[in-house]
Amino acid sequence: MIVVSDTSVITALLQVGRSELLNELYHVVLIPEAVRDELLPAHPNLPPFFRCESILDASEVRRLLVELDLGEAEAIVLAKECHADVLLMDELEGRRVALREGVPFIGLLGVLVQAKQMGKILSVRELIGELEAVAGFRLSAEIKAVAFRRAGEGE
Helix, strand or coil: CCEEECHHHHHHHHHCCCCHHHHHHHCCEEEEHHHHHHHCCCCCCCCCCEEEECCCCHHHHHHHCCCCCHHHHHHHHHHHHCCCCEEECCCHHHHHHHHHCCCCEECHHHHHHHHHHCCCCCCHHHHHHHHHHHHCCCCCHHHHHHHHHHCCCCC
8 A cells, every 4th residue: 555644644643642543554655755844853763664755747746836834735746646545634625626737635534543453552532532632633623523523433
């Protein structure tokens, strides 16, 4: 499975010390140079399963920069270039562009539900609580309820 990530999913999991979930679920996560550059100031020692890849078509990135920041634009272009199975992205505008560009995506909640379904975590509810407390992760009660139901944790 080829997985590309934007910054936000990685940052949130690094902040709570749970980035290994991405390794357990996907083995290798590709990140473009802009995402690496966004991560390094706060996380100078990224785990080795994050593999930085260069973008081949800079004109595609420039085209997307009118709507997105550099990390989001590069992540979408990298996902297209390597025919990724999924792009990890939380930002609403980035997801809208990914959808338009034909790039399948999931956000952090989708990752957590997958992790629960595969037995990698015991509770989506507990990890979301930790993400909210430590990483400033914010979700509406409705969105959390959907994730809890999908993870088999009720409301």
